[in-house]
Amino acid sequence: MTDSTMTTRQKVEASMRRRRAAETRFRLYGMASVLFGLLCLVVLFGDIFSKGTSAFSQTVLTTTIEIDGDYLDITPDSSESDIMSANYDGLIKRHFKNDVQPKGRSEARSLFSLISSGAGWQIQSQVLEDPSIIGKTVTVDLLVDDDVDQWFKHEYGNDSGSVRLSEKQLEWITSWIDSDALKTQFNTTFFVNGDSREPELAGIRGAITGTLLTLLVTFLLSFPIGVAAAIYLEEFAPKNRLTEIVEININNLAAVPSITFGLLGLAIFINIFGVSRSTPLVGGLVLTLMTLPTIIISGRAAIKAVPPSIREAALGLGASKMQTVFHHVLPLAMPGMLTGTIIGMAQALGETAPLLMIGMIAFVVDVPGFINDPSTVLPVQIFLWSDSPERAFTERTSGAIMVLLGFLIIMNTAAVMLRRRLERRW
Amino acid sequence: MNYSTLLIALLIALGAAYFLGRNRARSLAGQGESMHSLPTHYGALTALWTTLPPLLILIMWVMLEPRIVDALLTMQLPEAIRTASEAEVRLALSKVHNIASDPSMMGQSELGSVAAHLVDLEQRAAILKGGVILSLILLGVAVTWRRIQPDLRARGEVERIVRVMLFSSSAIAVLTTLGILVSVLFEAVLFFQKVSPIEFLFGTTWSPQVALRADQSGSSGSFGAVPLFAGTLLISAIAMFIAVPVGLMAAIYLSEYATSRVRQLAKPALEVLAGIPTVVYGFFAALTVAPFIRGVGESVGLDVSSESALAAGLVMGIMIIPFVSSLSDDVINAVPQSLRDGSYGLGATRSETVRQVVIPAALPGIVGAVMLAVSRAIGETMIVAMAAGLAANLTANPLDSVTTVTVQIVTLLVGDQEFDSPKTLAAFALGLVLFIVTLVLNFVAIKIVQKYREQYD
Numbered sequence: 063m064t065d066s067t068m069t070t071r072q073k074v075e076a077s078m079r080r081r082r083a084a085e086t087r088f089r090l091y092g093m094a095s096v097l098f099g100l101l102c103l104v105v106l107f108g109d110i111f112s113k114g115t116s117a118f119s120q121t122v123l124t125t126t127i128e129i130d131g132d133y134l135d136i137t138p139d140s141s142e143s144d145i146m147s148a149n150y151d152g153l154i155k156r157h158f159k160n161d162v163q164p165k166g167r168s169e170a171r172s173l174f175s176l177i178s179s180g181a182g183w184q185i186q187s188q189v190l191e192d193p194s195i196i197g198k199t200v201t202v203d204l205l206v207d208d209d210v211d212q213w214f215k216h217e218y219g220n221d222s223g224s225v226r227l228s229e230k231q232l233e234w235i236t237s238w239i240d241s242d243a244l245k246t247q248f249n250t251t252f253f254v255n256g257d258s259r260e261p262e263l264a265g266i267r268g269a270i271t272g273t274l275l276t277l278l279v280t281f282l283l284s285f286p287i288g289v290a291a292a293i294y295l296e297e298f299a300p301k302n303r304l305t306e307i308v309e310i311n312i313n314n315l316a317a318v319p320s321i322t323f324g325l326l327g328l329a330i331f332i333n334i335f336g337v338s339r340s341t342p343l344v345g346g347l348v349l350t351l352m353t354l355p356t357i358i359i360s361g362r363a364a365i366k367a368v369p370p371s372i373r374e375a376a377l378g379l380g381a382s383k384m385q386t387v388f389h390h391v392l393p394l395a396m397p398g399m400l401t402g403t404i405i406g407m408a409q410a411l412g413e414t415a416p417l418l419m420i421g422m423i424a425f426v427v428d429v430p431g432f433i434n435d436p437s438t439v440l441p442v443q444i445f446l447w448s449d450s451p452e453r454a455f456t457e458r459t460s461g462a463i464m465v466l467l468g469f470l471i472i473m474n475t476a477a478v479m480l481r482r483r484l485e486r487r488w
Numbered sequence: 489m490n491y492s493t494l495l496i497a498l499l500i501a502l503g504a505a506y507f508l509g510r511n512r513a514r515s516l517a518g519q520g521e522s523m524h525s526l527p528t529h530y531g532a533l534t535a536l537w538t539t540l541p542p543l544l545i546l547i548m549w550v551m552l553e554p555r556i557v558d559a560l561l562t563m564q565l566p567e568a569i570r571t572a573s574e575a576e577v578r579l580a581l582s583k584v585h586n587i588a589s590d591p592s593m594m595g596q597s598e599l600g601s602v603a604a605h606l607v608d609l610e611q612r613a614a615i616l617k618g619g620v621i622l623s624l625i626l627l628g629v630a631v632t633w634r635r636i637q638p639d640l641r642a643r644g645e646v647e648r649i650v651r652v653m654l655f656s657s658s659a660i661a662v663l664t665t666l667g668i669l670v671s672v673l674f675e676a677v678l679f680f681q682k683v684s685p686i687e688f689l690f691g692t693t694w695s696p697q698v699a700l701r702a703d704q705s706g707s708s709g710s711f712g713a714v715p716l717f718a719g720t721l722l723i724s725a726i727a728m729f730i731a732v733p734v735g736l737m738a739a740i741y742l743s744e745y746a747t748s749r750v751r752q753l754a755k756p757a758l759e760v761l762a763g764i765p766t767v768v769y770g771f772f773a774a775l776t777v778a779p780f781i782r783g784v785g786e787s788v789g790l791d792v793s794s795e796s797a798l799a800a801g802l803v804m805g806i807m808i809i810p811f812v813s814s815l816s817d818d819v820i821n822a823v824p825q826s827l828r829d830g831s832y833g834l835g836a837t838r839s840e841t842v843r844q845v846v847i848p849a850a851l852p853g854i855v856g857a858v859m860l861a862v863s864r865a866i867g868e869t870m871i872v873a874m875a876a877g878l879a880a881n882l883t884a885n886p887l888d889s890v891t892t893v894t895v896q897i898v899t900l901l902v903g904d905q906e907f908d909s910p911k912t913l914a915a916f917a918l919g920l921v922l923f924i925v926t927l928v929l930n931f932v933a934i935k936i937v938q939k940y941r942e943q944y945d
Contacts, residue, residue: 092741290657319867329671412765
């Protein structure tokens, strides 16, 4: 087909077909990109949720056990320390030995390994709460070991045996299931315990408390400093070289890798100022420096949005510059500043890398009480657990991630709602 | 007195001083004097002079007390420890602190007497601290009280002080940058005294294990960082390979094609990806994506490492998509509508307009956005720390395991830190490189974006 055989109209129509096809392709690429992004989001959330929802239930073994005062060597009138130090583990072992009748030592050992090592504590705390049960027979829900928990929650009914449990162990478990003794209940341990080496005893309360304390320090420092810096840069700073440097600096700091803030915290706060490691205090200080740029930048945008007429009116009525800013501009800019602060705090909540540098990665069992107690935070707890090979820890990691995402969703919704409700257009 | 008590005392003083000053001004005004400023200004002035000096002293005290106490304790240590290495002195000091916090250990150690001395010192310091702070508070109230006279220009003074406070707040940002630079530089210089910068920047073997004793053989540690740089670049390249096309096309679609309804739903949904903590991405990469890629690789007969660069890069790319798309969205929206209208008027289709008019016009801004995204990919830590490996392989194969600068910083600094061993110091040298590279990238990118915005404003 040569040019001479085609009319102009045909040529245009041929090219139009090509161009329209290109148009559709381009449009599809765009749509595919958006869909790919959304798909990633769905897969990510789906993956976490499918792994993590089972973390909120825990298998327990219901059993009636005699709190034998003679064996434990305590009476209802014994002192608290005597009750604390009695041998509850032994009591539980004796109870199951009589109950199941294992043959020989190794079988007994494999029987005891089905029950969580925290079962003794459970009995102990019940006795401490109500010493009058000593000598009586009580019904308790004992935590089982994580291998049993995982098998019961995920593999029971699949006929697929188990890698971690022996034939004999499965036989005992099945007899418990047949007598309705084994059941799952809401996993309160996960929310009331600190970290532990045993998955069935590990909880996120310590990490959540640490996170809250760290964020408290961050908020108390970064909000006033950020607002003050935004006010200065927007309202008072002379337009000179120095101000320009400060501005460039803040924009750059907002994009510096968070891990360098950890290096700063380690070298300056810990090594030079001697703040103690792994505390919410030093964590809060590092996160303050990290969130400040976010707060300053959004604070400046909020101040900029206040129309100059308001300033002029105040100045015209005889207010000083300072009075104008603090009585008129700042209250009007506050919603925007608060929104920026919440977003900054949400960033700080999810931050992990700088906190690893300053020792918040330590294994902390106790729930921290104050800002200078050793503690860890939720994201670091997730990092620590994700390293553990036990399947129960993978499940708990996903559970902890769900809690973390829950907090983030709450904070971001709060920010959006605050912006919607208080936003003013002039 | 401990610090929280003192802080509460300061807060009470703040409130009390404010009311004292204000009431004094009011009573003067009630006597028929014509005051220069409003009563609240006198109150604020009293409050500031009452709390600021003790607060500053308190902050300095917090910084200096541990060092002075340690210096005093060092003199009390047994001769043998004091003359030994610095590390041993530090060890002994931390033992002393442990003993002092647990009185039952007091008698069990030869350091018991030093610990007793520490307890004594701490008690004396607490009394001294309380005394100094309280007297400063009282002095502040008394002096300002006397100064409150009709001709005292309280408002001007208050505003000057507040202005200084505002200025110092914004100076903190600059101090942070300086702090990062100084802390990283200082330790990096120490590192470069032990390892030559040439070896560090151009060496190709990285194995930071240093022999514990001098007579141990073998591992003397080598610090050639090229494999780390290569690994970082490989993972970042994979991430950008995902994030730039997807992010850019998503931005084009959302700003040029999508109806406002779709835009309102899809844009925030994509931005959720940016709000997810990196540790969650790391978990996803390590436990879902990496085994998946390994499985796919094995099914087609490829040997995939379980910590492949591909898994980390892929997930990092997903994380960066919203970053690229929202920045490009901004620059695409900044292109004036008149340019598009001109192109449509000449008969171009939408995609032709986008490709031949909008993108070229927005190119500097998009380049800036991509540079910011690269700097973010280079500095990203948690994804690679969880999904990428530790072995410093110099390879361009995305299915192999590589390690990155940030992973090594984390591994070197988590756990025992000895600030005299090149192993710990190497982390700071890596941090210096990371800081400089990202700073330059950000600086140039922000300049480009700003300049571009001005062009159409």
